[in-house]
Amino acid sequence: MSVTVIIPAHNEAKNIEKVIKSTLPHTDSIIVVDDGSTDDTLEKALQTDTKVIGLRHEVNLGKGAALKTGCDAARKLGADIMVCMDADGQHKPENIPHFIRTLEEKNVHVVFGTRQFNSNMPVIMLLGNRLLSKTIQKLFRVFVRDTQSGFRAFTSEAYEMLRWKSSGYEVETEMIIRMGENKLKFAEIDIDTIYLDEYKGTTAIDGMKILVQILKWKFL
Template identity: 45%
Template sequence: MNIFIVIPFRNEKKHIVDVVKGLSKYKLPIVLVDDGSTDKSGLKIEGLRLKNLTLLTHKVNLGKGAAMKTGAEYAFANGAGAIIFMDGDNQHDPSDLPKFTKELEKGNVEAVFGARNFAGGVPLIRLLGNKFASFIIRVLFGIKVSDVLCGFKALTGKAYKKIKWESTGYGVETEMIARAGKTKLKFSEVTVRAIYHDKVKGVTILDAIGIMGEIVKWWFTI
C-alpha cells in the first residue's frame, strides 16, 4: 500500500523542520500544507531539499480542516492508497508511525485512530475536554473512541470518501469521528505518545465551545 504522510501547519518555524527530519528515515512521501504562515515557515522547508517532500501553500489562513483536506486531496490524486495525518508542532512522536502503517497493511480496517497515553504533562483542561467530547460522540453517534481530539490519524482512500469533512477549523478531528460512527467505519486504535511543549497551543476554550456546537449540528445533518 502506498502511504503518504500529510501535515497541516501554520507558523511552526520552531518545530516543522524537526518534524520532517524525524520522519525522513521512514521513506514515505510527505505532504506539508502551509496554512497561511506569516513566520516564513515555508522557507525553512524549502531549504531541506528532501526527496518525496511536497510543500503546498495556502496564501491565507483557511483553517486546519481546510489544510488537511488540501493535503488529502493531493495525496490521493497522486497515488496514495492511504494517508496518515500528523500535526506540525512536534506533538506527535515519529517513532509511533510504524504502528499506523502496520495496522493499515493488515487490510482489515479503513482507518486507524491514535489515542494519546496522557502520561503526565497534559494540561488538565485538555484531558477533561477530551473525555467529555469522547462521551458525547459515543452517545450521539454510537462510536467508542478513546481520544476523539487526537490529530494522529490514518485513513484509506475508501474511508476518506466516506467521512470527508466540512469543518475548516479545529472541529475537524471530532467531525471525522462523528462521520465514522454514522457510516459504521471499520477502524482500530493505537496508543501514541503526546509531547507537550512549554508553549501551549491548539484548541482554546472558545474553540472547544464551538466544537460542542458543531457536534449538535452534526447530529442533525450528518
C-alpha cells in the same frame, strides 16, 4: 502500498525541519500544507528534502481546510495510505509504521492514535477531551477513546467517505462522525501524550465550539 504523511502547518518554522527529518524514514512522501503562515514555514519545509511536497494557503483557513487540501493532493498523487500529523512535534513519527501495520493486519479503514489521559495533559485539556469523547460516544455510538487526537491514518478509499466540511479544529470530530455514518472499521493504538506549547493548538474556546458543532450535527 505508498504512504503519504500530511502535515498542516501554521507558523511552524521553528519545528517543521525537525519534524520532517524525523518523519522521512517512515514514509514515501510528505505533504506540508502551509496554512497562511507569516513566517518561512514552507521555505524551511521545502529545503529539508526533495520528498517534501509543499502547498500554500494564501490566507489562514484552519486545520480542517489545510488537512483537506493535503489529503486531496495525496489522493491526486496516488497515495494508498494517508497519515495525518501535527507540525509542532507533539506526534512521534516512529509510530507511523505501527499505524500502517495496524491498518494492514487488522484490515481496518482508519487507525487512531490514542493519548493517555494522564498528568502530561493539562487539566483543562483533559476535562475537555473527556467531555467531547463521551459526548460523541453517547450521541453517535462511535467508541473512539481519544476523539481529539490529530495523529491518525486511513486508506485512500476511506478518505472518500471521511472527506469533511469543517475548516477548523472540528475536523477530528467530523471525521469520526462520518466514519460512524459510513460504518468504517477502525482501530486504536497508544501514542505518547505530549503538549509542547500551551498557547498554540486548541483552546478551551475551540473545545466549546466543537461541542456546539457536535450538537448541531446531531440535532440540526
